Amino acid sequence: MSEILKRGPVVAIDGPAGTGKSSATKRLADALGFIHIDTGALYRSIASLMLQRGGIVEEGASKEELEAFGVRATELARSVHLEFKRVAGKNPANRIFADGKDITDFIRTSEVSMAASRVSAVSGVRAALLGLQRQMGCVGKSILEGRDIGTVIFPDADIKFFLTASVDERAKRRLSELEVAGADAPSFQEVKTQIIARDHGDSSRAIAPLKKAEDALQIDTSELTLDEVVKTMETWVRERLGLSK
Numbered sequence: 001m002s003e004i005l006k007r008g009p010v011v012a013i014d015g016p017a018g019t020g021k022s023s024a025t026k027r028l029a030d031a032l033g034f035i036h037i038d039t040g041a042l043y044r045s046i047a048s049l050m051l052q053r054g055g056i057v058e059e060g061a062s063k064e065e066l067e068a069f070g071v072r073a074t075e076l077a078r079s080v081h082l083e084f085k086r087v088a089g090k091n092p093a094n095r096i097f098a099d100g101k102d103i104t105d106f107i108r109t110s111e112v113s114m115a116a117s118r119v120s121a122v123s124g125v126r127a128a129l130l131g132l133q134r135q136m137g138c139v140g141k142s143i144l145e146g147r148d149i150g151t152v153i154f155p156d157a158d159i160k161f162f163l164t165a166s167v168d169e170r171a172k173r174r175l176s177e178l179e180v181a182g183a184d185a186p187s188f189q190e191v192k193t194q195i196i197a198r199d200h201g202d203s204s205r206a207i208a209p210l211k212k213a214e215d216a217l218q219i220d221t222s223e224l225t226l227d228e229v230v231k232t233m234e235t236w237v238r239e240r241l242g243l244s245k
Contacts, residue, residue, distance in 0.1 A: 004131075006156070008140015009241055012149035013233075015163035016199050016210060017113065018170025020221045020229055024163065025145040026094065027230045032143075032237060037084065037136045039146035039153065040116070041096045042129050044107035046077050047115035049098060056115045074124025082132065110178070110186065110194055117201040120147075126207055147202055150213035159240050160216035161233060169222045170195055 011034065015021050022038060029036035050056050050073055057069040080098050087095050095104045106112070119125055133153045137144050144153065150160035165173075171192040178185040186194075202210040212218060217236060221229050237243065 004134050004138045006138045006140060008142070009158045010137050010140070010154050010156075011143040011237060012154050012157035012160045012213070012216070013143060013145040013163065014147055014149050014151070014161070014210070014212070014216065016147070016170070016195075016202065018173050018195060019163040019165045020173070020226060021145045021163055023226055024221075024229045024233065025143050027226065028233050028237070029143045031230065031234050032243065033141070035136075035139065035142040036094050037133070037142055037144045038094065038096070039129075039133050039144055039149060041084075041104075041107060042082055042132070043116045043120045043125070044112050045082055045096055045098050045103055046073060046080070046125060046129075047119045048103060048107045048112050049076060049080065050119060051112065051115055056118060069118075070122045070124060073119050073122045074128060077125040077128035084136070108177070108181065110174075110191070113198060114194060117198050121201065121205040121207060123207045147210040148208040150216050151211060152208045155213070159237055160213050161236075162212040162216040162218045163229070164218060164220050165222045167192060167195055167199075 011028075013021055013025050013028075022040075025038070026036055028034070047056070053072075055069065055072050057065050061069070081100070083097050085095050085097060095102050096107070097103065130153060133144065133146075133149075136142070137154060144157075146153065150157055150162070171188055174195065175185055175188055175191050178191075185191075199210075219229060219232060224232075238245070
């Protein structure tokens with residue numbers, strides 16, 4: 001674990017894809033005036049860059065191919081400069097940049113989602129990004145979302161949440177996101193299959209698997225509106241940290 005010390009409160013939000021983590025975290029950060037750090041975007045960025053270079057291994061790759069892939073992905077994670085910038089304007093947004101280039105619009109495809117699961121299973125990539133995530137979060141008054149924040153990156157987080165939702169609901173949300181973005185949307189069953197595969201990859205990997213921290217508050221978002229989820233989280237954070245409205 002990095003020796004970087006926290007300079008203020010840290011909130012950890014974990015959970016599988018499609019549970020509303022990103023939307024809830026953004027709104028919660030805005031409501032509290034905290035920094036929003038989307039750690040999943042870091043892995044998606046590495047995956048997107050690897051895809052551009054034709055470097056993602058296929059399902060059933062040989063041991064040698066997997067090792068070579070791990071070396072390339074690790075080298076990229078160590079060399080690329082990733083940073084978040086809040087872009088002002090009519091619709092302020094938290095954007096991610098790789099070596100100074102805004103790549104936000106390239107990291108939310110289904111292809112990148114699957115590639116990110118493989119990239120995140122590489123121990124060298126996780127080691128390269130762990131320190132960066134700690135550094136980003138330790139500035140204090142920060143909210144980090146991901147899959148291993150409360151268990152690996154910030155086991156010392158002041159408050160931890162774990163969001164869940166049914167697979168069908170998560171598939172509906174993902175399909176809606178793709179349609180709104182104007183992307184070529186696959187069928188509902190294809191999206192559902194992708195989510196199940198992603199869950200299996202994330203929860204069964206040997207390095208930092210997706211799991212709920214013992215001291216995390218679990219919230220099932222299946223039947224809740226985004227406003228209800230954010231309200232629950234905001235109330236909990238304010239009470240725990242003694243923050244006034």
